[in-house]
Amino acid sequence: MSSARPAWRSRALAAGGSWCCAFFVGCGSTAVDPVELRRRYEDFESNAEDERLLNQVRVRFDREQPLPAPQALALEDVLLDVLRRHPCHLGVLRALLDVRRCGDLPNQRLEDLACQPCAPQVERYLEARTAADPVEARTHLDAALELDPDFPHARALRGLLELGSSEGRLGRAIRDLEAAQRSFPEDRELLRALAEAHERRLDPAGALPVYRELLQRDPADRDVRVNLGLALLALGEWREAEMEFRRVQSEDPARADAWHARGAAFVRGSQEREAERIYLAMLERFPADLEVHFSLGGLYFDGPLRDRARSERHYRAFLAALEANGASSPNHRAALTYLADIERDRGAR
Known part of the structure; x- marks a missing residue:
């Protein structure tokens, strides 16, 4: 999964501070593009042997010839290995079902996906998807899980389906993804999906341990580190959040989102002078970043740095x-509202 699509986008915190400190304020739509979500889970790394066997089974199916048992067993081993690493790879799921249906395989291999009683429902799910x-x-996934509530692949697929659907039920997505992640503890992408489900549910407390686990696995993932900081900030832990943002900022000074988020952390901690220093530096470093003016407008609108003339200039x-x-x-709407307040106060004097 691409790591550059956090739901808590740092730009959302450009308005951080007392006027906008509630969780998730200021961010745009958190809708997930289902096509993009599927693409993330359909990508996987395969070696030359994997690809050779996958091509072999495609040729066999094209010719409508059954796979001899040795070849079917070899392919099944490859697919099961890939599936253990990428449990939601739809192409591998379909190939496993095809191998079981078309290959001359012994029935005692009960670990195989297609030996599950709900395999036909999963196959229909793949067709509908x-x-x-x-x-x-x-x-079809609901029907599969009625037959076997603990079937991990169906739980993972339904969790992703709920997460990627505009009508998704996020509570069920979280339960399904948590269950799938317990079955596939090494799958990092399921953890990312679980964090995203908590984000979309506006639940930073739920996302926080997931981000910590992701960082433990890959401390160099700056996108996850920014998201961890934003979750901490939403929970009022501005000092720890600022430390996370500062680390990202020092490692990659070109990341405007880390600058924005660090400024918002200082505002949340009533460190307005530090926030001002960050935002003024951003005006020089990121002249095309429009949100910096909004942040400065808010900083000067009220509080210890109150200067309505400067606030108005930045909002305009x-x-x-x-x-x-x-x-x-x-x-945009907030800037118009603050400008109207400034003009109303000026007219009242």
Whole structure:
């Protein structure tokens, strides 16, 4: 899965601080593109031997010839190995079902996916998913799990389906993904999906241990580190959050999201001067970043650095840049509201 698609985007925290400190304030839509989500789980690394065997079975199926048992067993071993590493790879799931159906295999290999009583339902799920029918796909996975509630592949697939659907039930997605992750503890992508489900449910407390586990496995993953900091910030742990953002900022100074998030952490901790220092430095380092003006407008709007004239200048610069670039921002409406307040106060004097 690509790690560059966090649901707690740091840009969302450009408005961080007392006027906007509630969890998840200011961020745009958190909808997950189902096509992108499927692509993440369909990608896997295969060696030359894997590819040779996969091509072999494709040729066999094209000719409508049954696979001899030795070849079917060899292919099944490869597919099961890949599936242990990538339990939600739809192509491998389908190939396993095809091998079991078309290959001359002994029935005692009960660890095989296709030996499960719910395998036909999973196969129908794959067909419905290929036809882009999430409602029918969900129906088949529900039926599969009625037959075997502990079937881990179906739990993983249903969790991903709920996460990727616009009508997804996030509570069920989390339960399914947690169950699947217990069955496949080494699968990092299931952990990422679980974190994303907590994010979309606006549950930073639930996402926090998942991020910690991901970082334990890969301490160099800066996207996860930023997300960990944002979850901490949402829970009020601004000092620890600031440390995470500072580490990312020092390792990769070109990451504007870490700068934004660090400024928001300082605002949350009532360290307005430190936040101002961060944001003013961003004006020079990231001149095309429109959200910096919004952050400075909020910083000067009220509080110890209150300066309504400077606040107005930055809000107007933010709105003018949006218009000039034909851009959109989740903070557009808030900027208009604050400007109206400034003008109303000026008229009252």
